[in-house]
């Protein structure tokens with residue numbers, strides 16, 4: 001079987017877009033590591049597609065697995081050789097963990113942030129939660145700062161299990177920070193921190209399936225959001241964010257992963273963002289690393305994985321890119337209510 005036929009077979013069994021390049025990426029990752037989570041991380045193939053691809057490669061007699069390990073058979077190694085597929089190489093900068101920024105002013109609040117984050121509510125499957133590690137949250141704030149979107153600015157955080165509103169407001173630099181969340185535990189936690197530390201932080205309970213309340217519309221210089229990965233969920237979150245901005249010159253920050261979004265979905269998202277009147281000024285892949293969550297064995301990908309092992313809490317494999325967009329002209333984005341489940345689509349793996 002040719003690589004493109006393997007991609008087609010995995011595409012039809014996973015009902016998601018799979019390219020020949022994904023097969024190459026997966027083989028390349030297996031050449032570099034035999035750990036299943038490391039392979040998923042290195043390959044950047046969406047998890048659900050990678051699970052189907054592994055099954056196809058197994059049917060061809062090219063890979064074997066056991067106990068959370070995956071490896072190439074002699075036949076698989078031969079295929080790699082004949083296609084010129086080499087081991088994946090990761091050259092992440094050890095100083096900045098790949099974010100490309102120093103913490104700068106955020107370093108001064110790092111220990112206070114860490115102390116507060118120690119008591120954070122744990123991630124809930126019900127809300128598709130899973131938070132970035134502390135360094136990623138601080139790096140995101142530092143990056144925003146370097147873009148002129150923090151000091152003296154009014155910032156809206158849409159969904160804040162990452163506690164970004166805390167990191168930002170601890171510095172005292174923003175004029176105002178408002179955090180929205182659907183989870184009463186997060187709302188209570190952030191409200192308590194804001195009072196205890198006397199921060200310029202307001203916390204609002206809000207379900208992002210619904211448009212923003214009028215008092216939060218057209219009122220901010222920047223928004224930050226780590227949306228759910230289904231296409232309609234992602235865009236709904238992005239449009240809520242854009243609707244919070246004053247207008248041209250204002251900025252939005254969005255997280256987008258390869259783990260649950262194919263490049264086909266990335267392309268749709270980029271097209272929609274551009275058409276709405278915004279421009280993507282920055283796209284930094286693998287900017288965020290996530291802490292592993294407690295509902296691992298209940299997520300949809302668990303049953304699909306050919307071989308399983310629960311990773312350690314701080315064993316990063318789930319990463320996402322940071323996208324910065326800037327409003328260029330009066331944005332046009334739909335603000336309808338979303339009915340039903342907005343988390344699931346065929347690429348959703350951790351819901």
Ligand SMILES: [Fe+2]
Pocket residue numbers: 093094095096097098099100101
């Ligand atoms: Fe670096």
